[in-house]
Amino acid sequence: MHIFWKPTAPRWTLNALSGLVWSGVGLLLLRWVWVWLSPLPYPEWLPSALAGAGLAVIAGTGFAWMAKRNLVRLEHLPDKLCIFAFQRWTSYPLVAFMITLGITLRHSPLPKTWLAPVYLGIGGGLFLASLLYYRHLLKEVV
Secondary structure (H helix, E strand, O other), X not given: OOOOOOOEEEHHHHHHHHHHHHHHHHHHHHHHHHHHHOOOOHHHHHXXXXXXXXXHHHXXXXXXXXXXXXXXXXXXXXXXXXXXXXXXXXXXXXXXXXXXXXXXHHOOOOOHHHHHHHHHHHHHHHXXXXXXXXXXXXXXXX
């Protein structure tokens, strides 16, 4: 006898999970920026922080577009979904690539002041875009 378990959840749970994952990853990346830049004196970390903040605005715009598309996609699906459907199935290889790239960069000999803007840009962008999921959840609850 074949037993198959498919974890399902209501659509609002998938919206919340998307927001939590995006926020969590964003905060994790921002933590690395803090670890790298906080030991430096004020004038040294400022260029990296400013460049990263600019990248966060740009990345946040792109991630917001992706989040909006994902919210629309979830709205058109049945109410009970596989919990892993909080992102498109085609996004999972990209996620694996990004994780691998992040680990590779973090362990590379590149100066952390060069990596900090990239991590700040992506982390800040993900965190900002995650707020769209929470706003959508609030609209559903209220």
